[in-house]
Amino acid sequence: MEIERWRPKQELSEQEERIIERMKSTGKLFAFLRRHRHELFDEAFQAELETMYRQTGAGKEPLPPARMAMATLLQGYLGASDATMVELTVFDLRVQMVLDCLGHSEPAFSKGALCDFRHRLIGANMDRRLLEKSVEVAMGQQEFGWRALKSSLRVAIDSRPLEGAGRVEDTFNLLGHAARKVVACVAGLLKCSTDRVCREAGIPLLLESSVKKALDVDWNEAGQRTRALQVLIQQLDSLVQWLRRELPEQLVEEPLAGHLKTLEQLRGQDLEPDPDGGGVRIRQTVAHDRRVSVEDGEMRHGRKSQSKRFNGFKQHIAAEMELDLIVACTVTPANRPEAEATPELQKDMQRQGMEIGELYIDRGYIKSPVVESVLEQRGEVLCKPWATQNGELLPKSAFKLDMRSRTVTCPGGQRLPFKPGSVVEFDAKVCGQCPLRAECTTAQPEHGRMVRIAEDEALQQRLHKLVKSPTGRARLRERVKVEHRLAHLSRRQGRRARYRGVRKNTFDLRRAATLQNIESWQRHLESPRAQAQKTGVPSNRPVL
Known part of the structure; x- marks a missing residue:
């Protein structure tokens, strides 16, 4: 089966010229993508995208991958859901213009096709390749003044917190939520109602809309809180015993095995034996690597500072300082140290043939492997040092x-x-x-x-020694550029994750970084210097 390749027109139609004319102040990225889409999705890159599909000779013919990739970028730019993105291909002239479907009365693709393409993109790691392509195209422009040799790059690495999309709950609600997932799964296997499963399994607490409502105690009294916990644990034990008796074979098969594993994980991390007797109690200290959400098992507690806590993930980016391009990015659970993100960032930069000459970081990355690598290659690391304090004594x-x-x-x-x-x-x-x-x-x-x-x-x-001199302090302040990149990403994506899990949120970050790079490409291409090179007329305006 040969996949149809997207061959967008380069010349503008009269209708497209009118649309672009109306986007001089807002929506300029649509006009830019229309003019330069053939450079981003050239023949070589389209051939790479086609490798995501197996040549089986059967099944529904896939839509042009490059066109679907462009639609995925537009979806990230507009912040649209899959369903909304499908409809935009019908009534939004800007989207129609970029996707080359002006005048079409039917959607360019279905919601299922868009979702399937995203899964393929993630499964084949082509979202990383899309980010790399945006870097390649931008660096290939003369307006960037890019050096032929990709050595001695000035790279800055930084992170920002990302609140997870999963619901964060306390111990009672976590256990109740996990138990509901088990009951719902069993009801599906037995083709009966969840109410019936709850009654037969001996866990009537789940018949109410919430576990706490069913327990109906004064939560300010420690004694009632303890008794409520014992009731919940007894009914959870009853549920597990009933499953072992009624469904022994399904206990080791998915999806029931996964739901039971989640329930056991939550019990193990949030409960501990009561030293005063009487069974178990809620753990007095936070368990290592504590799971905070049933729906998103990869979310974790995190701290941006001593006073600022969050639940979810950390986004990490590596940005080239001179060109305002994000060259690599990744996502980690919120409780993981910054140093753990750098091997992935470094690997992605090495894939692009990049070597770091100057590395700008904050102290969270000082123990990372990338620091050792830069120093071994006789590069320079710039970071604010740890303060040497010893009270009133000699430091x-x-x-x-x-x-x-x-x-x-x-x-x-x-x-x-x-x-x-x-x-x-x-x-x-x-x-x-x-x-x-x-x-x-x-x-x-x-x-x-x-x-x-x-x-x-x-x-x-x-x-x-660096921080003691004005010149050194000025060099350290240059790291603010990567903070600006993160601020732009925060504005584009918001503070809350769009997806669940590390991998899908890595995809979303790479998509946002790709759009960021395209905007940097656009800004340099439309700069006074670039316009002067294009027209041959010198510009007296300063280039910022």
Whole structure:
């Protein structure tokens, strides 16, 4: 089966010229995509997109993948649902113009076709390729002034919180929600009502609209809260025992096995044995890697700062500093450290033949593998260093560290060797006779001053030296560019995830980053410098 290839016209029709004329102030991206869609979806890239489909010779003929990819981009730009996007291909002239279906009275595709294409795009990792293509096309423009050699790139990495799409619930509601999923699944297998399953399985709490309503206790009283928990656990046990007796074979088959696994996971993470007897109680501390949502099992608790908490994911992007292009991005659960995202970002940049000459990060990424890689290649890492504070005593910065000889000298002149990742303790007798002891340490007389040497002490020393000079501080402030990229993504996507799970939200981030790159391409192409190159007339306007 040969897949039909999209061959959009390059010349504008009279109707398209009138539409574009009306989009001088708003909707300019539609006009830009209409004029440059053939560059983004050239023959080579269309051939790549076609590899998502198997040549079986049977089944419904797929729509042109490039056209579906363009529709997916427009959907992200408009923030439209699948159903709305289908209708827009009928009554929105801007969408019709870009998709080359002006005058059509029928939708360009169905809701199922759009959903199927998105799944194919994700399954084949072509959403990553779409982002890479936007970088390639933009970098190929003379307006960007791109160097032929892709080395010594100035790259900044940063992240932003993303609230998950799944509902976050407390322990009672989590357990009740998970149990309802089990009951609904069983009702489907037995082809009966959920009410019947609840009665036969001995879990009448689920007959009410909510578990807490069914328990009907004063939640401010600890005793009633404890008794309510015991009632809920007894009925959950009754449900599981009934399933083992009535449906032993289905317990190990999907989807019932998955729902039961979720229920057991929630019980294990949120409950613990009661030391006073009486069964179990709600866990007093938050369990490691705690699941917070039944519908989205990958959402996690996270912190953007000591005071700002959120539930969901973290979006990470790597942006080229000079060209305002996002070259790689990924998503992680909210509780994972920033360093865990960098291997994926680095791999995506290496796929594009990019090497980092200058890396701009915040302190959350300082322990990441990409930092080690940049330093090994004799690149430069720019990051605000950790503050060296010691109350009113002499700080670590008062000690002279010689990284070549690996020695540390205290303000009093005592000199000792050190190893990275160790703690140096100065001689107690020498410290006891030092006139600076009272200013240096409050240790007991039998101990001297201690200084902790970090594993990356050499890097930390360079960063401290950098932040002390006006030029260095100015260089550190350049990282604000990646923060601007994140702000634009936040405006485009909002603060809440559109999809559930890490992979689908990675797709959504890559789509938004692709649109961001296209807008950067448009901005550079329409800049005074580019217009001057195009017309041959010098421009006196400054290029920002």
